[in-house]
Amino acid sequence: MTDLDSDPGRSFDADVFSRMCASRGVLQHVTGRWSALIVVALLENNAPMRFAAIRRRVDGISDRMLSQTLGQIEREGIVVRTVHSTIPPHVEYGLTALGQKIAEPLTALIGIIESELPHVLAAQKAFDDADERRS
Amino acid sequence: MTDLDSDPGRSFDADVFSRMCASRGVLQHVTGRWSALIVVALLENNAPMRFAAIRRRVDGISDRMLSQTLGQIEREGIVVRTVHSTIPPHVEYGLTALGQKIAEPLTALIGIIESELPHVLAAQKAFDDADERRS
Numbered sequence: 001m002t003d004l005d006s007d008p009g010r011s012f013d014a015d016v017f018s019r020m021c022a023s024r025g026v027l028q029h030v031t032g033r034w035s036a037l038i039v040v041a042l043l044e045n046n047a048p049m050r051f052a053a054i055r056r057r058v059d060g061i062s063d064r065m066l067s068q069t070l071g072q073i074e075r076e077g078i079v080v081r082t083v084h085s086t087i088p089p090h091v092e093y094g095l096t097a098l099g100q101k102i103a104e105p106l107t108a109l110i111g112i113i114e115s116e117l118p119h120v121l122a123a124q125k126a127f128d129d130a131d132e133r134r135s
Numbered sequence: 136m137t138d139l140d141s142d143p144g145r146s147f148d149a150d151v152f153s154r155m156c157a158s159r160g161v162l163q164h165v166t167g168r169w170s171a172l173i174v175v176a177l178l179e180n181n182a183p184m185r186f187a188a189i190r191r192r193v194d195g196i197s198d199r200m201l202s203q204t205l206g207q208i209e210r211e212g213i214v215v216r217t218v219h220s221t222i223p224p225h226v227e228y229g230l231t232a233l234g235q236k237i238a239e240p241l242t243a244l245i246g247i248i249e250s251e252l253p254h255v256l257a258a259q260k261a262f263d264d265a266d267e268r269r270s
Contacts, residue, residue: 014249017172019195023252027245031166037152060154077258098254101247105240110162112236114149117158119233123212 026076034061034069036106039078039095043103048082048094078102161211169196169204171241174213174230178238183217183229213237 014023029035041057042049049057055066070093073079078099084090095103113120149158164170176192177184184192190201205228208214213234219225230238248255 014252016245016249017176017192017194021252022256023245023249026248026252026255027171028168030244030248031171033163036162036166041152057152059152075259075262076255077262098251098258101251102244105243105247108240109165109237109244110151110158112240113161113165114151114158116233116236117149117156117161120161120211121157123233124210127210127212 029072029076030078030102030106032069032072034058034065035073035078036110037061038066038069039073039099039103040107040110042079042093042095043100043107048092050090050092054093073099164207164211165213165237165241167204167207169193169200170208170213171245172196173201173204174208174234174238175242175245177214177228177230178235178242183227185225185227189228208234 015021016023016027018024030039037058038054041054045053045057051066051070054070055061055063058066061069070079070081074081074093077096079093080096080099082092082094084092150156151158151162153159165174172193173189173196176189180188180192186201186205189205190196190198193201196204205214205216209216209228212231214228215231215234217227217229219227
């Protein structure tokens with residue numbers, strides 16, 4: 001704390017493994033039920049998207065959850081909401097520079113999960129079969 | 136489905152954006168409240184860990200949540216539980232090859248969140264201040 005107090009420009013050491021560190025909450029928001037999908041959809045689209053376009057891409061999300069999740073990641077500086085003053089107004093959501101940085105490992109993670117899914121399903125089956133034999 | 140039926144060895148196309156695809160559930164488990172931290176702790180440790188060592192590293196996790204989360208990611212083939220037949224038996228949890236693949240982008244994500252935390256906190260403050268001015 002002394003370093004931080006004496007030099008406010010110095011970055012402090014965030015530690016997601018500490019329950020008191022705010023970074024843990026950010027990790028939870030970013031990897032939440034819907035935010036990872038929204039952020040990766042925006043990265044893949046490579047351009048801002050309208051609400052309805054995100055909703056179509058993220059199959060199964062409700063208007064309420066999409067609006068709530070967008071609000072949360074906008075607050076964290078991950079997406080930016082732009083209102084174009086057309087009639088009717090045209091609203092778009094895009095990734096910030098921070099949002100792009102965060103979207104990259106999430107996109108990699110999703111790619112791995114998709115390509116490894118057959119192995120995961122086989123592991124689940126083997127585990128459940130072994131479990132059945134034990135009981 | 137025709138391709139899949141005619142050639143069972145062929146991998147199918149998983150799509151996390153489809154609500155029906157099992158990959159979405161795997162993404163949710165892997166990025167769940169505790170699993171990301173456990174998987175990254177195991178990767179950083181670079182060797183299997185005992186239950187108590189994981190619990191110490193993942194500050195704030197209860198025995199019950201750790202045991203439940205380890206069971207879930209063991210079922211998905213991400214960690215492997217090894218019982219060494221010493222007296223008393225010595226149990227360790229380590230990443231599988233799949234677990235290592237998954238842990239890498241999660242480690243990158245956590246690194247970004249930790250190093251960008253000051254920007255996230257500044258964005259939250261700016262958002263809340265603007266919100267207050269509007270109300």
